[in-house]
Amino acid sequence: MSNSFLIFSSVLFAAFLGLSFIQVTKIYDPEHHGDHHGKVVYGFPVPETVSADAEEEFMTPIAVRLAGANPALGPKHAAKCTTCHAFEQGGAAKLGPALWGIVGRDIASAEGFAYSGALMGIDGAWDAQALDGFLLKPKAWAPGTKMGYAGLKDDADRANLIAWMFQQADAPVALPEPSAEDLAAVEAHQASGEH
Ligand code: HEC
Incomplete structure (x- = not known):
């Protein structure tokens, strides 16, 4: 050997x-x-x-988190956005587009704002799921976005912010109801013994 x-x-x-x-x-x-x-x-x-x-990696579905969210905590988190965004009614674009009435609005559709091709290439409107994904990691959800913000990592903080954003509109959209799959996922997760 x-x-x-x-x-x-x-x-x-x-x-x-x-x-x-x-x-x-x-x-x-x-x-x-x-x-x-x-x-x-x-x-x-x-x-x-x-x-x-x-x-x-389990994440409680956004509709379930929204049902337990506290919109009164939204402004605290929105303070991280206001260098670039106005949230108030009639607010103007800053570095980022104005966000009054953002829920239900088509993605990249604020009049006169020069969006990145990345955001313009995404179909659909801003709903709870889209906002949750984008705000978690903007650059992963919309690769190439010019939003210079790393993301709001805490799932509960994001839900509180999004619940508040739902209210910042002339005619607020109702929060989504948790679906049967959402509830089943939470139940399966709890049954697995994890917290
Ligand atoms: C450093 C500046 C900056 C910060 C901070 C920032 N954003 Fe943005 N945001 C932008 C820019 C720029 C865009 C346009 C992105 C693009 O075109 O790719 C944008 C786009 C968006 C959009 C899409 C708007 C539309 O009309 O489709 C949403 C929603 C949004 N931001 C929410 C937020 C929230 C909520 C926060 C805070 C948690 C935040 N942003 C923090 C600059 C910023």
Whole structure:
């Protein structure tokens, strides 16, 4: 047996030990008490990482978040937007278009505003779902947008802001009702034991 093969084998074995250790600690870590996805096969833990990751990324559907949102907290978050946007009735465009009556308005349709091709290329009107996606990560939802804003990461904060934006209109649009799928998704998530 050559020396280099021995070195190779021991490195491999060390890596294997390291990986096993990581997996064992992950499964028995009290922080992960809700994680029942790992199973043990012949003494070796086999975490089902795909479903575990999906759980971590669960986002309560926007219609459900809106039902529990507090629009009175909207202005606090809108303060991050007002360098570029006017929200009030009759407000003029600044760096970004005026946002009075934005809910239900066609995307990129403010008269006279020079939108990016990115935003103009997106069909449809601003509803709760579109606003939630855009405001989470503007540059991911509308690649190439010229809105220079990184995004509002907290799902509850975004819902409070959007609930308030629904009210900033001559004839406010009603909040969307959670669909059967929305409620089923929340129920399945709760049943999975995650928080
Ligand atoms: C640094 C300036 C800036 C900030 C901060 C900013 N925006 Fe914008 N926003 C823009 C620009 C510029 C556009 C036009 C984007 C394009 O054409 O790609 C835009 C577009 C939009 C649109 C689409 C409007 C339409 O007519 O289709 C919405 C909705 C919007 N912003 C909401 C917000 C909200 C809510 C915030 C705060 C959480 C915010 N923006 C923060 C500059 C900004």
